[in-house]
Amino acid sequence: MMLTVDRSRPTTHAGRISRVETLTLGTAWRDFSFVRLHTDEGLTGVGEITHPYRGKQACDLVVAMGERHLLGADPFDVEEIWLRMYQGDFLRGGDIGGIVLSGVDQAVHDIMGKALGVPVYRLTGGACRDSVPVYANGWYTGERSPESFAKRSRETVGRGFSALKFDPFGTGLGALSREERTLSLDIVAAVREAVGPDVDLFVEGHARFAMPTASRLVRDLEPYDIGWFEEPLPWTHIERYAELRQRATMPIAGGEHFHNRYEYRHLFASSAVDIIQPDLCMAGGYTEIRKIAALAEMHGMLVAPHNSNSPFCTTATVHAALGMPQLLVLETFDSLLEDYVADALRGALPISSGRIQLPTKPGIGIELDDSVFAEHPPRSGFWNMFAPGWEKRDRS
Known part of the structure; x- marks a missing residue:
């Protein structure tokens, strides 16, 4: 070699x-x-x-x-x-x-x-579709209440999204108190009522629960017809994912924390999830994500790429997603960023009616504007998702 x-x-x-x-x-x-x-x-x-x-x-x-x-x-x-x-x-x-x-x-x-x-997609398998469906994440900045989540979910759907993801669980870690579990489920119920039956809802677990809590939640979430329950268990408990899948009526999703096909090996071997979520900016780029997606196809799994990064990652992932036969949907935070981000990343593909169309420019299609970068230096912020009020995303 x-x-x-x-x-x-x-x-x-x-x-x-x-x-x-x-x-x-x-x-x-x-x-x-x-x-x-x-x-x-x-x-x-x-x-x-x-x-x-x-x-x-x-x-x-x-x-x-x-x-x-x-x-x-x-x-x-x-x-x-x-x-x-x-x-x-x-x-x-x-x-x-x-x-x-x-x-x-x-x-x-x-x-x-x-x-x-x-365009890069011509180098990574071509196109299996004319556009890529996306879902919105991060839209629920604000108070952790059913009313706040419902209001913001309606606003997000009003911007053309037909799929939303959110974490209703506050600071929960390992277990949820009765009060916290009730509030979390009330938030899910309020969002479902606010957006109606035709919007896909994905519930994020952030790999935080022990098996008894996760097992109860898959039953509690059943009435709300969610598209998937994401990372309900820590990956240190990967051997229990398959057991949880047997108890759940909704698909289980995960895999954003793995960085190459070798780290994915145990996930595939144990049939841990129904939907894998590799991130183009973490899982080895185009060269590796194609191999991971092919392994998922071999195991009868769908692919919903993770993307909590910039519009560059969104656009770059569209190139990869176009050639994935088993693609489900792509994550995006793009609509929630400051206007100058688009100025810094010239050529990022726009989202229209919950979809992104075929790229046409050579390469990925984005050039960096150094002058905008100079005007907005790093902030080195941090928010602790296990501290009260993290949903506000207040990183000051």
Whole structure:
């Protein structure tokens, strides 16, 4: 097995990677970080390396790994680049390493698309559909009450979304008191009543409950016809997911915390979920997410990509999602961000009536505006989802 290729051989007209840089944009939601690769033929490629709390470490790692593995590389050697970074650097996954590898893989695909004059989806399986359905998350900022959730759910559906995800469980961890369980279910009931029967609702568990609580919740949630119950158990209890699935009438979803197919191995082997949720910006980029999706198809599972990052990740994931036969829906926070985010990420695809249309520009289709990044430096915020009032997303 080769961990390198002859870098003196003739290359494509994309040239060879000559420079690696990072940029970070501060927002109220989180700091969005990016890697930008340059080639000696004047092309650039961008990938997202956002980590919600360890952005500086991700940026530092991508520069260091770039010096070891990227400078002088042909961006078309995507498998070799992926293997050099993962195996040759003894990376072995994890959140920061997985994010860095994902961003670099996006960036080299961006360069390839630009060099060939085609959108990235033409390089990753083409299109199985004409558009990608999306659902809204993060829309429930505010008070944790049935009335507040209902009001905001109506507003979000009014913006054209036909699917919503939310966490009604407050600070619950392990178990829920009777009072907290009642309030959580009242919130779900209020949202269902507010949006009616034709809107898909997905309930987020944030991997927080012990088996007795999760088992009771799958029964309690049954009347509300939810599309899935996401991560009801910690992944340290992955062997119990299959047991919970046998008790649930709704699909169980999860997998956003895994960073490559090797970390997914036990999920597939144990049939832990009905719907996997790989994140293009965490699970190894285009090169790896295609393999993960193929394994899911082999196991009879659907794919609903996770995406709690910037509109760049949304647009980049659309390219991957177009070629997934078993795609269900894509997550997005895009409609809740400050207006300047769109200025910083020029070319991000818009959402219309809950869908995103086919990309047309070469590569991923987004260029970074450095001047906007300079105006909005990192904020290094943090919000603790196990502290009271986290739903307000107050990160001051």
